[in-house]
């Protein structure tokens with residue numbers, strides 16, 4: 501039987517070959533910190549350095565980023581699947597996910613993990629709707645390398661049940 505390349509399953513199985521890192525995307529609105537795991541992240545400009553993160557509209561962190569107009573990405577290490585699961589498995593609407601997690605504040609005031617490879621501090625430049633997600637483009641205004649190790653690559657099979 502011939503395969504249909506426009507079939508949803510065919511598209512999905514091809515998309516799985518795209519490679520992503522895994523990050524904790526976080527912001528601070530007033531005194532409230534919020535953060536979530538994000539894999540759909542990429543650099544989109546060199547001068548100035550800019551990156552884009554894709555955040556589904558119903559994430560608790562979504563509106564907080566748009567309101568604070570700042571966010572930070574903490575780059576996870578290859579052995580930090582548990583951290584990615586912690587920030588990706590439950591909504592910050594019901595619990596402070598930073599409770600008990602050592603974190604610092606970036607120059608723009610966003611929370612970043614102390615135990616990670618590096619953080620990137622961003623201010624929001626632009627947003628655009630893309631299907632059920634918002635693409636948020638941020639200019640990287642600060643960044644600090646905190647450790648020397650291998651980054652975590654996104655493998656959906658490691659997060660069964662934590663992705664909706």
Ligand SMILES: Cc1cc2nc3c(=O)[nH]c(=O)nc-3n(C[C@H](O)[C@H](O)[C@H](O)COP(=O)(O)O)c2cc1C
Pocket residue numbers: 522534535536537538539540541554555556558559560561562584585587588589590591592593654659662663664
């Ligand atoms: C490995 C992994 C990667 C994820 N990547 C994204 C992403 O790029 N964009 C997104 O909107 N949600 C992503 N999620 C889902 C959110 O992290 C998850 O829904 C989280 O609980 C949202 O938290 P919040 O409601 O406190 O903002 C990912 C989850 C995991 C486990």
